[in-house]
Amino acid sequence: MSWTARVLTLFPEMFPGPLGHSLAGRALKRGDWALEPIDLRYFATDRHRSVDDAPFGGGAGMVMRADVIDAALEAKSLPDAPQIVLTPRGRPLTQRRVAELAAGPGVVLVCGRYEGIDQRVIEARGLEEISIGDYVLSGGEPAAMVLLDACVRLLPGVMGAAESVLEESFSQGLLEYPHYTRPALWKGRAVPEVLISGNHAEIAAWRRREAERITRERRPDLWAAYRALAEAAPTA
Numbered sequence: 001m002s003w004t005a006r007v008l009t010l011f012p013e014m015f016p017g018p019l020g021h022s023l024a025g026r027a028l029k030r031g032d033w034a035l036e037p038i039d040l041r042y043f044a045t046d047r048h049r050s051v052d053d054a055p056f057g058g059g060a061g062m063v064m065r066a067d068v069i070d071a072a073l074e075a076k077s078l079p080d081a082p083q084i085v086l087t088p089r090g091r092p093l094t095q096r097r098v099a100e101l102a103a104g105p106g107v108v109l110v111c112g113r114y115e116g117i118d119q120r121v122i123e124a125r126g127l128e129e130i131s132i133g134d135y136v137l138s139g140g141e142p143a144a145m146v147l148l149d150a151c152v153r154l155l156p157g158v159m160g161a162a163e164s165v166l167e168e169s170f171s172q173g174l175l176e177y178p179h180y181t182r183p184a185l186w187k188g189r190a191v192p193e194v195l196i197s198g199n200h201a202e203i204a205a206w207r208r209r210e211a212e213r214i215t216r217e218r219r220p221d222l223w224a225a226y227r228a229l230a231e232a233a234p235t236a
């Protein structure tokens with residue numbers, strides 16, 4: 001069985017969307033992973049096929065019904081696969097969690113609408129809540145696509161030898177250093193001399209310095225974590 005993503009959503013027609021293109025799309029066509037969008041409305045039981053209702057306590061928006069999500073998860077679980085709700089109130093998605101998910105059998109994703117899902121089904125099923133960042137999307141579907149793209153590129157055989165996952169600066173806790181390609185001079189801007197020197201040790205050192213500078217400037221949070229790690233293991 002290949003790595004499988006079951007996506008429970010009110011908008012199954014949104015998939016594969018961007019996941020049908022480029023690296024993830026080619027991997028999908030090869031069978032390196034499988035994508036199964038599942039229409040949550042199929043699991044509605046009342047005459048009107050309702051999947052959401054007004055919140056107890058009042059307030060704006062609608063809440064997804066516990067019974068509908070529960071029935072969908074009962075029917076569509078995958079053995080040993082984590083069950084995840086995409087929601088802006090979740091724990092932030094990290095490359096570490098992405099790598100763990102990619103190393104497992106797959107994922108079952110529930111795409112929430114912004115107002116949310118009845119808390120009782122989250123607790124009853126032990127659902128993991130994940131967010132992809134500090135901004136609000138109108139639904140969890142684009143977030144599910146982001147999570148899946150990040151996982152799929154780590155699956156065995158998906159990424160070419162050209163892009164080594166281990167050498168990615170992000171997996172070392174830094175942002176990427178700047179990249180350049182031909183021409184060597186463009187609109188009066190030259191490529192940094194060291195990159196055409198042929199001195200691989202100097203190139204590696206320059207890239208490390210630039211990655212560190214950019215991380216320090218843009219992401220004090222990542223920089224602090226990186227420094228703390230360097231303190232504990234100075235060769236990293």
Ligand code: 6GU
Binds near residue numbers: 112135139140144
């Ligand atoms: Cl996972 N869902 C929604 N609706 N908005 C988000 C998000 C998820 N992550 C960040 N914003």
